[in-house]
Amino acid sequence: MSGHSAAHGGATAIVGSATVVAREGDDRRRTALELHVEAARRAVADAGISRSQIGAVLTTRAPRSYDVRQFNMRVLNELKVAPSYTSEITAHGAGALSMLQIASMIVLSGTVDYVLCTSGNCDKLWIDTVKTNATIEADPQFEAPYGPSTPSLYAQVAQRYMHESGASVEQFARAAVESRRWAVHHPDAAMAHKGEITVDDVLSSRLIASPLHLLDCAPWYPGGNSSAMVVTRSERAESHRDDPVYLLGWGQSNTHEWLTDRLGLDGIAPAESGPNLTRTGAIAAARQAFAMAGLAPGDLDLAQTSAPFSFLVPLMLEQIGFCPEGEGGRFVGGGGVDFDGGFPFNTSGGYLSYGQSGQGLYLLQECIDQVRGRARGRPVPGARRALVHGHGGPLACHSILIVGSERG
Amino acid sequence: MTSNQSAGTTIDWSEGFRVVAGHMELGLTEASPETQGFWDGVERDQLMIKRCVRCGRHLHPRRMGCPDCWQGDLRWVEATGGGTVYSFSTVHRAPAAVWQASAPYCVGIVWLDEGVALFTRLVPDGGGEPSIGDRVVVSFRALESGQKLPVFLVREGRS
The missing domain is CATH 2.40.50 (OB fold (Dihydrolipoamide Acetyltransferase, E2P))
Structure with missing residues (x-):
């Protein structure tokens, strides 16, 4: 992979982290800024550093429910810190994980020692997410006037995936069923209280946008959450805590803007063999991440992926490398990610049953909690290495991190 | 709200051409300088796309330049439909x-x-x-x- 050095794998670590959750019905309706600031304070305390040691503050792009320019300045202003460097890191829904990668590059430069990263949204508390989401997911001039919903944009990819690989709606439904089984054990999961579901439940739920049924679609998180992380060089992390979480490998791919634009992409990864909707940047991002970490998919104990629709579970599984390309549907259908006995995947319930709250690091927080042996939901016994994937766009930006409780 | 501004007029970005659906505003969907020819074609029931004058590749009507040749000399052509x-x-x-x-x-x-x-x-x-x-x-x-x-x-x- 051009531009990537294996030397960086494990050279940086997350030395402090915190996730703050807000729910509909809380006594007070909280803003995204407030959540970022609280998560930041707690992450810095968890890291055991003073505010004067924070050399850079990075944030994700301004949350839709707090849509201001230079959101990063609002955060550092509230914290009363004066870092040398600051910026929003934006790459649609992949931006949050990208932020951790860029934080690593900053501390590896030696310019500063600690980078504070904040992420999170609470859109559902403030705006109508169904009505407004398609307006940011679709090209306003050439797609939005036709009345697409966000599910119908992703469904274009689902139809092609079924056509090209033979994956079936029953296999997609299986992914939703297994996600729900993990969610039932997680105290923060949006759908935990709904209990387990069956493939028939998914297929008999109403169609939202063919071939996607209601239970093939992630619910917006009924509230919001914010996660903050402190990144530093590994040797420094080890000097003041015995359980840093190492960033073993990372990768990214950013390819287009609107869905239709994707079909103007050819000749470059991941569309080397011609325009398509289904070979996503997750392939390139995963290759980079595994190469940097010196690991293979079989070395991982668990993984999380941003899959707002059920068909993305098998598609991302195959593209990250947990099964051969084109085999994702059969892998899921054959029990490959079953709650009982399958590879632990989306262990907090995933977007499908934990709920989606874009631009977050809550999937990374789940990885951190698992490899530290402090899972809030069902633990994966002995977990040491985890992969987390984030995407946005739709399917335009992909970012992957591999983290572990041991440096090598 | 059926017409875009005709060719030759100055596009007023301050007002724009807005599509409002119920309570939702879709945002600015007016013809932009690089798409005016497409929307003019729609008014005439013609489907207009772009073509690179250098390599001849047909391109989406929103393209501002040829992404392969990295040059901006495109012309409008009518698609067969x-x-x-x-x-x-x-x-x-x-x-x-x-x-x-x-x-x-x-x-x-x-x-x-x-x-x-x-x-x-x-x-x-x-x-x-x-x-x-x-x-x-x-x-x-x-x-x-x-x-x-x-x-x-x-x-x-x-x-």
Whole structure:
């Protein structure tokens, strides 16, 4: 992979982290800024550093429910810190994980020692997410006037995936069923209280946008959450805590803007063999991440992926490398990610049953909690290495991190 | 709200051309300098796309330059209006009330015979869902927002 050095794998670590959750019905309706600031304070305390040691503050792009320019300045202003460097890191829904990668590059430069990263949204508390989401997911001039919903944009990819690989709606439904089984054990999961579901439940739920049924679609998180992380060089992390979480490998791919634009992409990864909707940047991002970490998919104990629709579970599984390309549907259908006995995947319930709250690091927080042996939901016994994937766009930006409780 | 500003007029970005659907504003969907020729074509029931004067590749009407040649000399050409269904989805739950009244309706992507992909409304012959590979032909209709748009009529049978 051009531009990537294996030397960086494990050279940086997350030395402090915190996730703050807000729910509909809380006594007070909280803003995204407030959540970022609280998560930041707690992450810095968890890291055991003073505010004067924070050399850079990075944030994700301004949350839709707090849509201001230079959101990063609002955060550092509230914290009363004066870092040398600051910026929003934006790459649609992949931006949050990208932020951790860029934080690593900053501390590896030696310019500063600690980078504070904040992420999170609470859109559902403030705006109508169904009505407004398609307006940011679709090209306003050439797609939005036709009345697409966000599910119908992703469904274009689902139809092609079924056509090209033979994956079936029953296999997609299986992914939703297994996600729900993990969610039932997680105290923060949006759908935990709904209990387990069956493939028939998914297929008999109403169609939202063919071939996607209601239970093939992630619910917006009924509230919001914010996660903050402190990144530093590994040797420094080890000097003041015995359980840093190492960033073993990372990768990214950013390819287009609107869905239709994707079909103007050819000749470059991941569309080397011609325009398509289904070979996503997750392939390139995963290759980079595994190469940097010196690991293979079989070395991982668990993984999380941003899959707002059920068909993305098998598609991302195959593209990250947990099964051969084109085999994702059969892998899921054959029990490959079953709650009982399958590879632990989306262990907090995933977007499908934990709920989606874009631009977050809550999937990374789940990885951190698992490899530290402090899972809030069902633990994966002995977990040491985890992969987390984030995407946005739709399917335009992909970012992957591999983290572990041991440096090598 | 059926007309875009005609060629030759100054585009007023302060007012824009807005599509409002129920309580939702879709944002600025007015013809922009690089797409004016497309919307002028829609007014004439002509489907206009772009072509690179250097390499001859046909391009999406929104392209400002050739992404392969990295140069900005493009010209408008009329597409034949024929193509095939690349993908589709029937919307049952619309994003806003103005569209929900028409649901279920089918949105999809067509590959024009010139090799350009367009997002569109698919109108299956006799209802039902189209299939990937079905032949399509362009037509021009005012959709729910009142805006006149190119749509594609589906002819059953694969190309």
